[in-house]
Amino acid sequence: MKEKPIELVMLFDFYGAMLTDKQREFFDLYYNEDLSLSEIAENEGITRQGVRDAILRAENVLNGLEEKLGLYKKYGAIGKGLEDISRAAQDIRRINAENYFSREIDDKVREIIERIKDITE
Amino acid sequence: MKEKPIELVMLFDFYGAMLTDKQREFFDLYYNEDLSLSEIAENEGITRQGVRDAILRAENVLNGLEEKLGLYKKYGAIGKGLEDISRAAQDIRRINAENYFSREIDDKVREIIERIKDITE
Incomplete structure (x- = not known):
């Protein structure tokens, strides 16, 4: 076994x-x-x-x-999925900051990151 | 009761x-x-x-x-959290489409939406 x-x-x-x-x-x-x-x-x-x-x-x-x-x-697979989502959200934040500086998009990305924290805590 | x-x-x-x-x-x-x-x-x-x-x-x-x-x-609270994340992701997609047309950001958003689907299926 x-x-x-x-x-x-x-x-x-x-x-x-x-x-x-x-x-x-x-x-x-x-x-x-x-x-x-x-x-x-x-x-x-x-x-x-x-x-x-x-x-x-x-x-x-x-x-x-x-x-x-x-x-x-x-x-069981949620942890992995949330990591992927978190990484993609961080990428959007970086791309946005480097290129567009949209406050609206940045707010939404921060909301996503906050929600992921709520779930995984 | x-x-x-x-x-x-x-x-x-x-x-x-x-x-x-x-x-x-x-x-x-x-x-x-x-x-x-x-x-x-x-x-x-x-x-x-x-x-x-x-x-x-x-x-x-x-x-x-x-x-x-x-x-x-x-x-138990994951379903609600994922709905919030999904809504924020859709918002980013719309804001991006209406203002910046960044393919990179759109790809990342679609990745987030896909991952949420994987988790909730």
Whole structure:
């Protein structure tokens, strides 16, 4: 199961609060902290199989939640999209400042940048 | 409990899939279709109290999920923010077209509008 599956780690950010404390801890140590199953088992004083089962259960819970709610699919890509919008807005501001000095356009661009801040805060 | 609580109805959109079929159905009839508890009870052939209990349980589930996950708080306002950004971008496009005809600015604005479409689709 290793090789850090990006989507699973993103689902953990979205839905991790729905896992049990143990599931969350093991998942985090395994995927985010990159410990091995054996290392986690040793630290926790349980079997490697026990750790593995907990992580697999966690993966099932995360995948099941996304299957039902679909919130990662709907909102997961927003951060990237807003970065692109922010960059384009900054470009407009620069082009406008260097060429036209339109106060109206500058105001609108600042409004866009403010809204992006509101959303991402 | 009536007087359509906006946040609760938004939480229903986010997390409704986690309710049981009955909870979802009663919640929807009561808050979205505006039927009374008695009307729902009569249609379903159960007591008014039974309907009321199911809806209260649904509300508890929705509030509990938001308390744990906080995804509505984090993403719920995005739609409104993107509309504002879209409107400002359209304004820039118009001002630019009427006054400066900068192809560069127009390209950037179209990029912003495209990104917003990507996000909201």
